[in-house]
Amino acid sequence: MWTDFPLFPEQASSFALKVDGIYFATVLLSVFFAALVSVLVIIFAIKYRRKSPDEIPRQIAGHIGLEIFWTAIPLVLALGMFVWSTVLYFHITTPPANTLEMYVVGKQWMWKLQHPEGKREINELHVPLGQPVRLTMTSEDVLHSFYIPAFRVKKDVVPGRYTSLWFEATKIGSYHLFCAEYCGTEHSRMIGKVHVMEPQDYQNWLTGGVANEPMEVAGERLFEQYACHTCHKVDGKGRGPSLVGLYGKSVGLEGGGSAVVNEAYIRESILNPAVKLVAGYKPIMPTFKGQISEEGVMQLIAYVKSLKAPELTSVE
Amino acid sequence: MAIAEQDGNASGYAAPETNYINNGYGLKSWLLTKDHKRIAVLYMISISIFFAVGGLFAGLIRLELLTPQGDFSHSDTYNKLFTMHGVVMIFFFLVPSIPATLGNFLVPIMIGAKDLAFPRINLLSWYVYIIGGTLGVIGILAGGVDTGWTFYTPYSSTYSNSNVLIVAFAGFLAGFSSILTGLNFIVTIHTMRAPGMTWFRLPLFIWAHYATSIIMLLGTPVIAITLVLMMLERAFGFGFFDPRLGGDPVLFQHLFWFYSHPAVYIMILPSMGVMSEMIACISRKRVFGYEFVAFSSVAIAILGFLVWGHHMFLSSQSTYAGMVFSVITFLVAVPSAIKTFNWTATMYKGSIVYNTPMYYVMGYLGLFLVGGLTGLFLSNMGLDIHLHDTYFIVAHFHYIMVGGQVMGYLGGMHFWWPKISGKMYPEALGKASAVLVFLGFNLTFFPQFVLGYMGMPRRYHSYPDEFQILNVASTGGASVLALGYLLPGIYLIWSIFKGANAPQNPWGAKGLEWEVADTPPTTFNFESTPVVTEEAYQYGPIEEH
Incomplete structure (x- = not known):
């Protein structure tokens, strides 16, 4: 049942747990405030239902203490979330020193990828488990965006400049690769698979097949x-x-x-x-x-x- | 709110024989009118047509997404459908929706003026809108456009093979219509308030429209310029945005969102004004913390100009720029929360009536809560990496712009309909439509939050199988929603011919439009300029705390 109807994608990179953590925290916070206001509104609507057509309730202009209270609480919470999210953002966008370098060129409507050893791929990316990988990306034509939901990473691929993203895969398997920035007719077919392999299998894969020029x-x-x-x-x-x-x-x-x-x-x-x-x-x-x-x-x-x-x- | 010669007496109300509707017949008397109320009606008719067209596109999109395969339409057709849905709904429905209809009708009456400051410019704005709209329709009939409503370069300027120029020009013209409306409102609110109508006696509807007008006036020229630059690149190869011509595609995004993010607030602030009026009336109570609600509108308008970069966290914008945009975006949550808490507090110890406007208020609060709170997920840079350009975004902005603005528009329409048309609509059907819209809306868009977190990208014609269940739910919800929107269209028109005559003040509401102006109002609204001697929403003696 849970696998047929998942509520979130697989957690297959070192970021996944951290992103899901901040997601659930934000969900909890939102549910709390939504429930608080909804319950109050419903209670007030029932309790203070108009009893007679000419009923005039007391006119309360306001309450400065309450205003300060419900300005300060959202302010503090918002700033707290900002700090948490920014720390996470820096983590996700700052690659470590020892990354494997790979190269991506997006074009309407395919992903062309190359490993430093020379191996080329189209709409598929093989990466080793547990090793940080950094992609340097550009586009030949329009905007694209490189998105692997299971890794919780995404970055726009922009013609005329380089963008990069990094990740460390933590689970063997094949995952969706999507183009997330609308790029024309076959945008929804500019998709592929990312295959996470044991490092040894990755090495065999790299050297197998046609000999490639590094x-x-x-x-x-x-x-x-x-x-x-x-x-x-x-x-x-x-x-x-x-x-x-x-x-x-x-x-x-x-x-x-x-x-x-x-x-x-x-x-x-x-x-x-x-x-x-x-x-x-x-x-x-x-x-x-x-x-x-x-x-x-x-x-x-x-x-x-x-x-x-x-x-x-x-x-x- | 006001004491004037006339005394609004609900029972046995005798409406004047001539009012703005029967003061002149024939097409010419409408098409050349300078009466803000007639222009509001012209806008109402035209935006309703565009709403129906945009809704039809939405229905076709949802049909395509019933199945994972792209089997209902060709991918080019689908791309045109979502583009035209966006263009029509945003430029020709949402932006003018409340300001050009309810705003046009009510701003002068609420402040005790005979008309807007520039009646001819008001009529001009409608003609500019209609010319823009006609061009848009021609563009659609000539084959449509497939760039997405955002017109992102270099796809729009170089690669797309569709009618980009004509549709972008249509958007450009629609922009001028809202600049003219905004200008008119600002001047009117500054210079034409009745004696005694001080700034802090203004209904909150006026504050919300004042804030909206500032955005219209200052933001819209930027999108106009941006669209012109894009069109120059497309038509003549000027290199602004395409790197092959020496341009920068990210520059387009900065210019585009510098308008289009504030424009999102054009598509929510007016509905907040509508809600303040309705909540006060259904609770028969002064809006709690009036000044805070008023200033929170202005705060949203100002902050709204400083957050455009949150659309670009992944666009290669610098990390530090992203941080600044993120923190300011989080700050927008504060004035939004202030409004919500004050509305809630207004109901506290009120005298709450269960009528159609009340049903719409309840629905609005529910949808706006979800829309506002899910904004916290997207101002959050770490989380936005995953959520950007997925269905989560689609769900979020529909909760704000459709759950908020359209709910506010429909609610306001039901609230002021007796004043506008002079007729009452069937209460039971009014309540039923509010319930249908609320349920249908949630069923349509809530599953899209889950789809988004699961990773389904937006603007996808076909999608992997595991996303199907939620898409089916969403399409099912859309049919309920369509019914909810269709219903008021039918019974409101019916009421014009068959509805009971409305009294001057059917809800027992405060405000010049209810207490002093006739139902329907006369051409110049008031026999003589009213003098305001009360605070806004003064249903009884106001207690200070």
Whole structure:
């Protein structure tokens, strides 16, 4: 019976219990206030029913103490809920350091996903149990929204920028993946499945089937194909900055300010190089807008991420 | 409330021979009228037609959702159905509903004025509305629009293959009609109050309409500009919102919700004003904490301008911006709670009559409670991640906008119908309609809260099997609800021809419109300007605490 007619989705991520907790607390609070007012209104309606047509009740103008009382109580409760919900929000939107990175491109009407090892999927996502996963997402066309109810996560997928979400699956199984932002004709078919697997099964799945080119290798190929390497030389002596060890660092910008080198910054630097120019370099890089696909940009990013600084060798 | 030459005497009331209805016959006398009451009637007829059209779309949506497969209509058809349901209901029914009908009729009478400050602008607003509405209908007949009523870019500006331009322009025009109405109300309330009608003697209906008018006047131009930008991008490829053209789709959402969130309060504040009037009358008692109820309307209007970002917690808006929008949204709960508690306290030790308006008041309180409290789930950022864009949202805003505003509109219509039409309707049917609407509404929309938490996204043409049971319940409820809405349409029209003549003040209510104005009112409302010597809702000597 309970399985045929569930009242809430499965709890399959580390967030699920926390979100359900705040949900039930809010339900209890709401039921309390709804019951309080309803019961009072019904009691008053019965008890003070008009007895004769010319009955005039006492005219009570108000009561300042009561007004303060029922202003203060909702205020305190509302602020308390705000704090609780904001703490939860920060938890859900702040990924830990050791996440598995995966990439998502939404388009009318499918989800294209790629694992760093190269495996590609459409409308399906395989993830290992108990390991934090972070998705970097963008759209090729209109707005979409990546939603896994069993994980209690959702994030809009926006053309022209990167958004991200993370989760840690806690239960083996297959769960709904929905597009939650209306995107046109087949919006309700832009759905799929998320499969949570034992880490060992996940590894087997990753390496099984057709041999795939890892994303960073594909990115390296693009890096050479578009001749990026002629300027972004490894030794830092090219016309563009060296990209080695750059990911995650903060760089000073031409004209003041600084920027953290993250996925969004790399993407912007490929598509709109002149906007945030690294200090000391000239705005000579051409734009690659319209030339590299969203997936190609993601592969380039995976490549840049893989360019780790050599360990304590070159001390200048 | 007022002492004037005339004394409202319910028994043996002799209505004047000419009133605003029979003072001139023929189409021309209506279509060129400058009488706020006739314009209110014109609005009543036109918004009722749009309500029926929007309701028909809703019925077709619910039919499609009876089964998980998208088998009743093509997905494009379904997308157009929910879009046009939203566009028609919001732009052409809900926004004008109470202000343009009851507001238009009652604002001048309640403050003791002969008409609104700008009668010609009032008529113009109706024509602008009708031109907008006609364009909207042409857009629908030409194949409709499929962007959702929110017109989100870049889908609306670049990708959709439907009649976006004409329907968006229709919405743009409807906006101007409400700007004109808001302007008229603000000027009228400021400058045309009768002698003795101080700000704190104004009926709370007027306070609610004052707050609504501020939103109409300040918010609506923003949506007009936003729609123009979107149309320029669609027609001429100006890059405002589509990233391919160098624009930003999230910018559209900011501009859109900067109006459309305050607009939600256009779709609830007037009904709060209606409720204050009705609760005072059915309890025969001054509204408890009058000043607090009055200022809570203004507080809602002001706070309403600062919460638009809560529609965008997941849109890649910054976390800290989200926090600010979240906390201000939580604060809206406070004035809403103040109103609810004061209404409850008004009934305390009152003298409560069980008539049709009372049934609507009870229904309204129940639905508004659920609608308001479920807002707490959505201002809650951690929870909104899961609930955003699901049926939970759909249920929540229907509880506010339909459970609140439409219940308030229908309740108000039953309350003031004797004054407007001069006729009484059958009480038993009135009560039956209130009960049907209440039950049908809950059966339709309560299951959608559960569907939403289970994860069913909104705007889905087909859906996974496990969501079917609750969707069937919802569709069943919709048929009860439709009956509840149809019923007043029938007996109110019947009453015009066959109903008993209404006395001047059938409910024994306080207020210039009941005690001084005739039933139906004469063209200029009062023989001579009334002088107000009492507080609002002064049913007896008022005790201060």
